[in-house]
Amino acid sequence: MKKKILILIILLIFVLSGLFSANKYYNTGDTVFSFNGGINLPDFILFSKSSDNVFGFDTHIQVGGTLGLSYQVFLTNSLALGGSLSYRFNSSISSDLFVLVPITAKLSYYPFQSEKFDLILSVDAGISYFRYLEGKYVSPYVGISISPSYFFTKSWGLGLEAGINVNYDIYFASSSNNKSLHNAFGFFSPITLKVIYRH
Numbered sequence: 001m002k003k004k005i006l007i008l009i010i011l012l013i014f015v016l017s018g019l020f021s022a023n024k025y026y027n028t029g030d031t032v033f034s035f036n037g038g039i040n041l042p043d044f045i046l047f048s049k050s051s052d053n054v055f056g057f058d059t060h061i062q063v064g065g066t067l068g069l070s071y072q073v074f075l076t077n078s079l080a081l082g083g084s085l086s087y088r089f090n091s092s093i094s095s096d097l098f099v100l101v102p103i104t105a106k107l108s109y110y111p112f113q114s115e116k117f118d119l120i121l122s123v124d125a126g127i128s129y130f131r132y133l134e135g136k137y138v139s140p141y142v143g144i145s146i147s148p149s150y151f152f153t154k155s156w157g158l159g160l161e162a163g164i165n166v167n168y169d170i171y172f173a174s175s176s177n178n179k180s181l182h183n184a185f186g187f188f189s190p191i192t193l194k195v196i197y198r199h
Helices: 002-020
Strands: 031-047 064-074 079-091 097-113 117-132 135-151 156-168 184-198
Touching (some): 064 097, 097 135, 135 184
Antiparallel strands (some): 064 079, 079 097, 097 117
């Protein structure tokens, strides 16, 4: 059994090394623009000064939606840097809508790239505007994602993107309470279909 596993690992290493050592499709200065839309899943909320952490649908947040766009320029033939803007919305169990608008810098690594297929690993970091009921504020935002993409022409393609992101301070306390007890990290997982244009 150990020999079979070892053989599989060696074969996997050879296959992956062949993929990663393939000729690079992109050049420094190439640009990529994408527009995406999909669902925004609530994962969990971690309170910074409490053990009342909640997960999944216990967050009292319903599945929502997301729309976004990004623009990046290749710094090398594998790294692209740019920015992204998204609009995300979910509702509470009381049907109150909350909105999150992340504005981020976006760094992407292309471990595999070709004329027809790309695999993209991305990190986003920036700020997000948050609105829920009467509360409005700006908070730090970080996200990671993976995206396989298929190109049906030289310039146009479709991709799936899935990731997880976190922003700080989901809930507000009323003025009569200690607000710091309600500060929290909110984790969400957007899953989107994206249209890509590269040049």
